[in-house]
């Protein structure tokens with residue numbers, strides 16, 4: 693088994709943090725996104741979508757999509773449960789994880805990919821107006837998230853889940869996108885400081 697990894701890029705990092713929370717270590721094969729190694733014929737044969745992460749099993753099966761990889765390990769190693777316990781909590785984790793992806797991670801990614809000079813070879817064409825269009829959407833969502841976090845320590849409740857991992861990588865991805873959490877969002881900042889201090893965040 694081997695994990696094709698992409699360094700500080702958010703989706704590979706999401707998978708590594710998840711594995712660290714589970715206490716799972718895997719052989720890692722770095723894919724150099726800066727050198728566009730994900731577009732090489734060798735890597736395209738592993739993932740035709742030319743994205744990371746990708747998990748290659750010993751029988752040659754390849755699982756892509758960071759959350760699909762996380763779900764695979766959740767099924768193999770249920771403790772600690774990171775996708776929720778029971779019907780209600782599991783649905784709430786799914787709801788928040790999807791909300792965070794659709795309304796936070798993807799818009800931050802659109803800003804980064806369409807405005808950062810380092811992304812000009814990866815995002816073709818770059819559309820600066822699309823970057824600008826996403827900025828108010830991010831602010832609107834994180835303001836909502838801040839209100840939610842006023843009443844609970846983690847995104848879904850009292851327990852750390854994969855939704856907190858998606859939230860953490862999204863906030864951290866704001867920095868290269870040249871975005872910042874406004875000082876007034878104190879609950880979001882308190883939550884971020886707590887999850888960023890977990891040992892897994894360094895993965």
Ligand SMILES: N[C@@H](CCC(=O)N[C@@H](CS)C(=O)NCC(=O)O)C(=O)O
Nearest residue numbers: 701702703743744745757758759814
């Ligand atoms: N939905 C996929 C997204 C994968 C993805 O977009 N990965 C980025 C790094 S965060 C990538 O490989 N980018 C390379 C490129 O755009 O060429 C997942 O969750 O794994």
